[in-house]
Amino acid sequence: MARTSAPAPNAGTITDLEAAVRQERAGRAAIHADELPPIPGLTITDHLVPGSDDDVKVRVRVYRPEGRPSPLPLAVYMHGGAFVLGSLDMVHQGVAQLALGTGAVIVSVGYRLAPEHPFPAGLNDCYSAGVSAGATLALGVALLTRDRGGPAVRFQSVVMPTTDDRLETPSMRDAVDTPVWNRLLAVQCWRLYLGEGVTEADQYAAPARADDLTGLPPTYLAVGGEDPLRDEGILFALRLMQAGVPVDLHAYAGAAHGFRDLDIDTARRAQEEQIWALRRGLAAD
Secondary structure, eight states: OOOOOSSOTTOOOOSOHHHHHHHHHHHOOOOOGGGSOOOTTEEEEEEEEEOSSTTOEEEEEEEEESSOOSSOOEEEEEOOSTTTSOOTTTTHHHHHHHHHHHOOEEEEEEOOOTTTSOTTHHHHHHHHHOOOBOSHHHHHHHHHHHHHTOSOOOOEEEESOOOOTTOOSHHHHTOSSOSSOOHHHHHHHHHHHHOTTOOSOOTTTSGGGOSOOTTOOOEEEEEETTOTTHHHHHHHHHHHHHTTOOEEEEEETTOOTTGGGSSSHHHHHHHHHHHHHHHHHHHOO
16 A cells, blocks of 8 residues: 655645756755654554665654454555655654554655656665555556566555546646646656656656556556546556556545645545555555
């Protein structure tokens, strides 16, 4: 399991993605798990794990529910942020709630960010840190795991996924001034992620480009009705179904991108439905 979405959580409306990156880097101060207030029912620890390159260590934060018999199911979480924003600290409370709600050990991955580390750095970090699946990075991990014969992935949870660098769906073409996320930001996002001079993504960067989706794990996929990413998420879900993959598709009417970070009934319902899906998926034989 994992989850990513395009803008960073609580980002509000971003008008210039590169400016947002500069601002975020200038104000970044990573917090260690030992410095965070304790969350009842969880043991939370930070670790460095070997990355795909000899000189790379990937920071992960492990959320272990207390008072539950071992072994516990394991889920890997990849935060959102348009490939260029976000951190372990930014999603800390949300990941903790997933761990409490599902009863699973959750490993949150502090993967390297573009533009300093363009594709495939972040994807390789997520693959090295642990294997499961969620939106763009985690979908790429699921494809890598299948193609490399890696560990079996039981379930993937995909929330507001960015799957296609071509930006040709109706909801994306019409996204001129949509809240939080729009087509201009999506163009910047892909340029920063792929690196200068790269005009076409491969299937591990943009999973919608994959010709073959067979063999991927059962999937929970959620989109917002007013999200520019809505159509590419729905189309990807349909392609998974056509490939014989069980899919639980949820579309939340009127919801903009990033709605899950708001204190509204729709966000709470979406969180509850995702937790229920994860419980079911992680408990499957």
